[in-house]
Amino acid sequence: MSIVVLQLPTVKRKTETRPKKCRYCQGEILQRWGKSKKPVRDNRYRSVQVYRYRCCSCRRTFRHYPQGVDQADQSLRLRKLAAIYWVMGMSLRSVALALTPFGIKLSHMSVWRDLQEQAELKEQQYHWQPVRVLGVDGAYPLLSGKKPPVLIAVDLGDGRPVAIGQVDESNPQAVRRWLEPLVKRLGVSVIVTDDLASFRKVAEKLDLEQQVCQFHVRRWVGRTLRELKDTVPKDWLWVLEEVKTLLTELPPEGSRRLFELWKQVPERRAGRDGPLSALDRLRYLLIRLSEHWDSYRLFDWQPDVPWTNNGTEQVIGRMKMRSRTVRGYKSWQGMHAALLLAGSGAAF
Numbered sequence: 001m002s003i004v005v006l007q008l009p010t011v012k013r014k015t016e017t018r019p020k021k022c023r024y025c026q027g028e029i030l031q032r033w034g035k036s037k038k039p040v041r042d043n044r045y046r047s048v049q050v051y052r053y054r055c056c057s058c059r060r061t062f063r064h065y066p067q068g069v070d071q072a073d074q075s076l077r078l079r080k081l082a083a084i085y086w087v088m089g090m091s092l093r094s095v096a097l098a099l100t101p102f103g104i105k106l107s108h109m110s111v112w113r114d115l116q117e118q119a120e121l122k123e124q125q126y127h128w129q130p131v132r133v134l135g136v137d138g139a140y141p142l143l144s145g146k147k148p149p150v151l152i153a154v155d156l157g158d159g160r161p162v163a164i165g166q167v168d169e170s171n172p173q174a175v176r177r178w179l180e181p182l183v184k185r186l187g188v189s190v191i192v193t194d195d196l197a198s199f200r201k202v203a204e205k206l207d208l209e210q211q212v213c214q215f216h217v218r219r220w221v222g223r224t225l226r227e228l229k230d231t232v233p234k235d236w237l238w239v240l241e242e243v244k245t246l247l248t249e250l251p252p253e254g255s256r257r258l259f260e261l262w263k264q265v266p267e268r269r270a271g272r273d274g275p276l277s278a279l280d281r282l283r284y285l286l287i288r289l290s291e292h293w294d295s296y297r298l299f300d301w302q303p304d305v306p307w308t309n310n311g312t313e314q315v316i317g318r319m320k321m322r323s324r325t326v327r328g329y330k331s332w333q334g335m336h337a338a339l340l341l342a343g344s345g346a347a348f
């Protein structure tokens with residue numbers, strides 16, 4: 001389980017400061033205009049003292065709240081606490097129940113609103129914050145008994161979730177529609193993804209540099225090499241060995257070398273519609289790796305680009321943590337909130 005640091009806002013009973021400016025006209029000459037007790041839902045106080053001020057310029061009056069309190073009937077602290085309980089895996093109703101020993105009565109709908117508010121704050125906080133390296137990965141979270149495909153984007157600079165969309169990762173048009181505004185708004189220049197053709201197409205269209213997660217590459221290439229080992233003619237086994245070495249060392253000239261190998265291996269078509277021969281499969285592997293070579297080793301010369309998409313997978317894992325304890329999400333908004341809040345881990 002990830003660490004959730006409980007950084008709760010401070011709540012004061014009385015205000016220790018005077019407002020500096022009028023809330024309406026920014027006028028600076030203010031008169032105290034009475035005080036009142038405001039009932040508040042909080043884990044410590046039942047009520048706080050609120051002063052009213054009158055502006056000498058526009059003559060309007062307004063309330064000045066102590067720290068941690070605003071016009072809402074819950075303190076900022078309680079709103080955040082309710083959201084944290086939910087993120088840690090409690091249902092809306094159990095959050096409400098867990099707060100009753102503090103003498104607090106909240107409906108499950110208030111907990112829901114607190115949660116949406118915290119997620120929105122998180123989103124606003126980061127809306128325009130630039131992201132240079134964006135990790136993108138697909139997931140199939142449990143949502144209302146179904147497992148819809150979603151895409152998740154993570155700032156790999158600091159590991160915080162940036163966005164979630166109902167997008168099928170294998171559909172390049174859909175991926176592009178979702179990614180393009182995000183990339184423009186955040187000024188993304190590199191994406192880190194797995195080796196799907198759709199991501200490659202979109203990276204090209206949006207003029208992004210791409211790092212393909214090395215875990216994925218090694219997995220699928222390793223699998224292909226093992227299959228070929230049993231099927232290619234013995235005289236060509238050395239090519240498999242060389243591919244393996246190239247992929248481990250990722251030298252800059254790897255693309256050229258793979259292309260040379262591709263030219264050396266003869267084509268062996270088993271008829272036009274027949275299955276590919278083992279040598280044809282090997283040729284296909286060589287040309288594919290040669291063409292994609294740059295996207296395997298971007299991290300080698302760009303120090304802030306990670307060589308795997310692990311940062312994105314971690315965020316997805318934290319989002320799923322809540323989903324496991326409650327057996328899936330009931331709504332899209334709930335899942336969105338969980339991503340933004342739980343996905344941020346220690347930052348929440």
Ligand SMILES: [Zn+2]
Binds near residue numbers: 022023024055058
């Ligand atoms: Zn004023």
